[in-house]
Amino acid sequence: GDAAAFDPMAAPAAGFTARDAAAPVASTGRLHKLELRVQEVVGEVAPGVRQTLWTFNGTVPGPVLRGRVGDTFEITLRNDGGVDHGVDFHAGALAPDEPMRSIEPGESLVYRFRATKAGIWMYHCSTMPMLYHIGNGMYGAVIIDPPDLAEVDREYVLVQSEFYLGADGATGDLAKMRAERPDAVVFNGYVAQYAHRPLTARAGERVRVWVLDAGPGRDSAFHIVGTQFDTVYREGRYELRPDDPGGAQVLDLAPAAGGFVEVTFPAAGHYPFVSHAMVDAERGARGLFEVS
Amino acid sequence: GDAAAFDPMAAPAAGFTARDAAAPVASTGRLHKLELRVQEVVGEVAPGVRQTLWTFNGTVPGPVLRGRVGDTFEITLRNDGGVDHGVDFHAGALAPDEPMRSIEPGESLVYRFRATKAGIWMYHCSTMPMLYHIGNGMYGAVIIDPPDLAEVDREYVLVQSEFYLGADGATGDLAKMRAERPDAVVFNGYVAQYAHRPLTARAGERVRVWVLDAGPGRDSAFHIVGTQFDTVYREGRYELRPDDPGGAQVLDLAPAAGGFVEVTFPAAGHYPFVSHAMVDAERGARGLFEVS
Amino acid sequence: GDAAAFDPMAAPAAGFTARDAAAPVASTGRLHKLELRVQEVVGEVAPGVRQTLWTFNGTVPGPVLRGRVGDTFEITLRNDGGVDHGVDFHAGALAPDEPMRSIEPGESLVYRFRATKAGIWMYHCSTMPMLYHIGNGMYGAVIIDPPDLAEVDREYVLVQSEFYLGADGATGDLAKMRAERPDAVVFNGYVAQYAHRPLTARAGERVRVWVLDAGPGRDSAFHIVGTQFDTVYREGRYELRPDDPGGAQVLDLAPAAGGFVEVTFPAAGHYPFVSHAMVDAERGARGLFEVS
Numbered sequence: 122g123d124a125a126a127f128d129p130m131a132a133p134a135a136g137f138t139a140r141d142a143a144a145p146v147a148s149t150g151r152l153h154k155l156e157l158r159v160q161e162v163v164g165e166v167a168p169g170v171r172q173t174l175w176t177f178n179g180t181v182p183g184p185v186l187r188g189r190v191g192d193t194f195e196i197t198l199r200n201d202g203g204v205d206h207g208v209d210f211h212a213g214a215l216a217p218d219e220p221m222r223s224i225e226p227g228e229s230l231v232y233r234f235r236a237t238k239a240g241i242w243m244y245h246c247s248t249m250p251m252l253y254h255i256g257n258g259m260y261g262a263v264i265i266d267p268p269d270l271a272e273v274d275r276e277y278v279l280v281q282s283e284f285y286l287g288a289d290g291a292t293g294d295l296a297k298m299r300a301e302r303p304d305a306v307v308f309n310g311y312v313a314q315y316a317h318r319p320l321t322a323r324a325g326e327r328v329r330v331w332v333l334d335a336g337p338g339r340d341s342a343f344h345i346v347g348t349q350f351d352t353v354y355r356e357g358r359y360e361l362r363p364d365d366p367g368g369a370q371v372l373d374l375a376p377a378a379g380g381f382v383e384v385t386f387p388a389a390g391h392y393p394f395v396s397h398a399m400v401d402a403e404r405g406a407r408g409l410f411e412v413s
Numbered sequence: 414g415d416a417a418a419f420d421p422m423a424a425p426a427a428g429f430t431a432r433d434a435a436a437p438v439a440s441t442g443r444l445h446k447l448e449l450r451v452q453e454v455v456g457e458v459a460p461g462v463r464q465t466l467w468t469f470n471g472t473v474p475g476p477v478l479r480g481r482v483g484d485t486f487e488i489t490l491r492n493d494g495g496v497d498h499g500v501d502f503h504a505g506a507l508a509p510d511e512p513m514r515s516i517e518p519g520e521s522l523v524y525r526f527r528a529t530k531a532g533i534w535m536y537h538c539s540t541m542p543m544l545y546h547i548g549n550g551m552y553g554a555v556i557i558d559p560p561d562l563a564e565v566d567r568e569y570v571l572v573q574s575e576f577y578l579g580a581d582g583a584t585g586d587l588a589k590m591r592a593e594r595p596d597a598v599v600f601n602g603y604v605a606q607y608a609h610r611p612l613t614a615r616a617g618e619r620v621r622v623w624v625l626d627a628g629p630g631r632d633s634a635f636h637i638v639g640t641q642f643d644t645v646y647r648e649g650r651y652e653l654r655p656d657d658p659g660g661a662q663v664l665d666l667a668p669a670a671g672g673f674v675e676v677t678f679p680a681a682g683h684y685p686f687v688s689h690a691m692v693d694a695e696r697g698a699r700g701l702f703e704v705s
Numbered sequence: 706g707d708a709a710a711f712d713p714m715a716a717p718a719a720g721f722t723a724r725d726a727a728a729p730v731a732s733t734g735r736l737h738k739l740e741l742r743v744q745e746v747v748g749e750v751a752p753g754v755r756q757t758l759w760t761f762n763g764t765v766p767g768p769v770l771r772g773r774v775g776d777t778f779e780i781t782l783r784n785d786g787g788v789d790h791g792v793d794f795h796a797g798a799l800a801p802d803e804p805m806r807s808i809e810p811g812e813s814l815v816y817r818f819r820a821t822k823a824g825i826w827m828y829h830c831s832t833m834p835m836l837y838h839i840g841n842g843m844y845g846a847v848i849i850d851p852p853d854l855a856e857v858d859r860e861y862v863l864v865q866s867e868f869y870l871g872a873d874g875a876t877g878d879l880a881k882m883r884a885e886r887p888d889a890v891v892f893n894g895y896v897a898q899y900a901h902r903p904l905t906a907r908a909g910e911r912v913r914v915w916v917l918d919a920g921p922g923r924d925s926a927f928h929i930v931g932t933q934f935d936t937v938y939r940e941g942r943y944e945l946r947p948d949d950p951g952g953a954q955v956l957d958l959a960p961a962a963g964g965f966v967e968v969t970f971p972a973a974g975h976y977p978f979v980s981h982a983m984v985d986a987e988r989g990a991r992g993l994f995e996v997s
């Protein structure tokens with residue numbers, strides 16, 4: 122299938138497995154070592170729609186990393202792709218010159234940073250044109266827990282991004298990226314995957330949803346139908362806590378911004394989530410919580 | 414008139430009456446019962462431009478509801494339209510399955526929710542494609558007062574939304590909605606109505622303006638020329654209060670987000686308001702306060 | 706060069722001097738008198754791309770004004786252009802009728818306001834169509850310091866805006882403005898000028914960057930590569946302070962909104978800055994801090 126055949130309402134095949142959206146647990150160690158391999162793969166981004174994806178470790182988005190304030194991350198980036206790539210972690214402050222440099226196919230580098238500030242931080246390929254490298258799938262999230270992070274019953278991570286479909290099996294269409302004409306807007310790399318393979322929760326549980334807007338260009342207006350956010354954390358600060366008299370219906374995020382919301386599902390049922398920019402929900406920025 | 418004839422600067426006919434923008438007062442009872450009838454009507458959205466509108470109770474936006482934290486709303490939705498419709502109230506948390514279901518022409522349902530969190534909340538048709546149902550006019554606001562809401566001299570409600578004009582007298586153009594090509598951006602359902610029939614206030618009065626961005630797709634960058642916001646409330650929280658040393662020039666809202674601002678007009682005169690995304694102001698997202 | 710020849714990656718000529726981005730110091734006097742002359746000039750907005758610009762005092766953006774809460778500004782606006790112009794200062798509250806009126810070529814007016822609220826405030830031409838007057842360059846910033854503003858080692862001001870290129874040497878293209886098709890998105894009036902003539906700082910210094918989004922239409926998602934914002938001030942309020950455990954990666958601004966961020970560059974090196982809406986970074990909303 123190519124872009125002309127793209128149907129954002131189509132159901133995936135019976136064997137389809139959605140990306141696991143459960144948030145990882147931060148390991149107890151204070152040094153996080155990880156290998157990130159740039160891999161150019163052919164993957165499905167919607168039912169029957171295959172694209173060449175540029176990935177970190179084979180998936181779009183790349184792996185979710187997690188730690189605490191004060192932790193050190195030591196990432197070995199290895200370029201197993203066919204063109205130059207690099208990486209930029211928003212989660213740590215450092216001079217970009219060496220760690221964010223582009224490396225050629227077959228090369229590697231070590232990117233070491235200390236996480237001194239809490240938040241959900243984007244990482245992405247640092248090679249120009251970044252519009253194209255991000256548009257082809259090169260992004261992910263690093264969660265650095267706030268010190269006072271409340272315990273919840275479940276935690277999910279959703280990364281919103283866009284696809285600008287190229288020919289069947291090819292990379293994305295740079296002209297569409299430049300013209301701001303996305304075909305698909307998705308959570309965790311696949312059109313409406315959680316509408317077909319819902320995220321789960323139980324009535325009365327407290328659920329935290331981390332959201333990162335990887336762009337490359339669209340805002341997110343994240344909303345969960347049937348719920349109200351009693352906790353909102355956005356770009357490093359709490360905007361709402363449960364004892365505030367107000368609630369929120371939308372977590373609005375600019376490209377490269379992130380945060381989390383917390384909800385309690387009041388009863389069993391099916392609770393859709395969307396970006397409330399309705400054209401994006403229709404393009405695939407939607408999913409479902411199945412609450413038992 | 415059809416879309417080709419649309420002139421966002423045209424003046425309405427002499428007999429034109431603008432939508433009343435005054436905020437309703439919350440009734441003292443704690444149970445709010447209301448019938449919402451879905452009615453498909455032909456209405457004017459700009460001078461000489463008539464469209465088939467899908468409405469709640471005959472107007473775009475639908476009625477503004479108002480209550481206090483703890484109040485219960487019991488809405489009887491009756492579908493007097495020609496296709497399926499439904500409703501989704503952000504103002505209350507509940508399992509969507511039953512209350513938000515689509516009902517056929519001639520059917521009704523009862524939607525009951527308790528408002529436990531303050532804010533200005535969107536409601537809208539819940540039937541797919543929501544882009545089209547919202548694009549045709551199916552949205553409104555529910556205000557749940559914060560417990561400490563200050564008394565002011567006047568209160569207005571402005572709901573920003575877009576029209577994607579179809580043929581003369583027809584429904585909106587779904588292709589334009591999908592291509593993100595709005596013809597008109599409006600407050601309270603009509604191009605620049607308050608530029609021609611100004612909202613009123615007196616110099617020195619304290620005025621609160623509630624704003625909800627119903628979309629379906631555009632942000633709002635609400636600004637009142639000649640004033641500064643000394644109070645800003647956005648998505649359930651105060652961002653500025655009068656004793657803060659700073660002020661705000663813009664209330665920025667993503668689709669489905671809302672809040673209020675407060676201003677004091679320093680002297681008699683004419684104070685325009687706009688979405689400061691200038692192309693939207695030109696498309697009709699503008700009005701006027703006439704201050705005596 | 707005309708729009709067809711526009712290359713957002715081109716380097717400026719050897720003699721190119723970037724706009725000075727250093728924030729002005731507030732004078733100690735409490736009355737700020739200034740003449741603003743509207744001048745229509747031909748200027749370069751990207752290497753080899755010349756446009757007729759409508760300016761305040763000959764530059765795009767116009768001059769940055771600065772004062773403290775309580776100060777009075779007395780601006781003499783003189784229209785030395787060929788069509789009507791006017792001015793609207795968000796930094797003060799007043800009835801728009803007289804001070805914001807359009808004046809004809811050769812006329813002048815005095816615009817007097819008292820700044821009672823802190824923030825970074827837009828000013829812009831008040832003549833219709835504002836989309837066109839702002840699109841042609843008529844905007845600038847007024848900084849009113851918060852009372853508790855911390856001392857920093859350096860302060861910069863960046864005004865983001867768009868160009869919709871007309872023919873070589875002509876004014877901007879109004880049809881492109883209405884179609885939301887910017888050719889260039891820039892900081893301080895010139896495509897990627899600070900990528901070629903970097904802003905400077907020293908490692909360990911505390912640097913404040915004021916950002917105003919003049920639009921007329923695009924949001925800004927301001928980000929400095931290699932840094933984290935430990936202080937964020939947005940539309941009149943602090944959203945993050947250095948002792949908060951969280952940090953921010955993006956300052957998101959709607960058109961006509963502004964604020965500042967503070968960073969410490971951890972080591973010598975080259976730190977790019979962008980609007981993280983990647984298509985805008987590619988169009989010219991990028992620059993560089995050279996840190997020694």
Ligand SMILES: [Cu+2]
Pocket residue numbers: 175205206207246247248254259
């Ligand atoms: Cu890459």
Ligand SMILES: [Cu+2]
Pocket residue numbers: 344397501503535537669
């Ligand atoms: Cu909704």
Ligand SMILES: [Cu+2]
Pocket residue numbers: 467497498499538539540546551
């Ligand atoms: Cu409907």
Ligand SMILES: [Cu+2]
Pocket residue numbers: 636689793795827829961
């Ligand atoms: Cu303005």
Ligand SMILES: [Cu+2]
Pocket residue numbers: 759789790791830831832838843
């Ligand atoms: Cu002008």
Ligand SMILES: [Cu+2]
Pocket residue numbers: 209211243245377928981
């Ligand atoms: Cu980045």
Ligand code: NA
Pocket residue numbers: 307308311312313314315316405406407408
């Ligand atoms: Na999904």
Ligand code: NA
Pocket residue numbers: 340374375924957958959
């Ligand atoms: Na935004």
Ligand code: NA
Pocket residue numbers: 599600603604605606607608697698699700
């Ligand atoms: Na209006």
Ligand code: NA
Pocket residue numbers: 340373374375632666667
């Ligand atoms: Na937004």
Ligand code: NA
Pocket residue numbers: 891892895896897898899900989990991992
């Ligand atoms: Na620049």
Ligand code: NA
Pocket residue numbers: 632665666667924958959
């Ligand atoms: Na926005």
Ligand SMILES: [Zn+2]
Pocket residue numbers: 205224225
């Ligand atoms: Zn290379």
Ligand SMILES: [Zn+2]
Pocket residue numbers: 344345346347501502503
């Ligand atoms: Zn909803």
Ligand SMILES: [Zn+2]
Pocket residue numbers: 391411
């Ligand atoms: Zn089920």
Ligand SMILES: [Zn+2]
Pocket residue numbers: 497516517
């Ligand atoms: Zn049906």
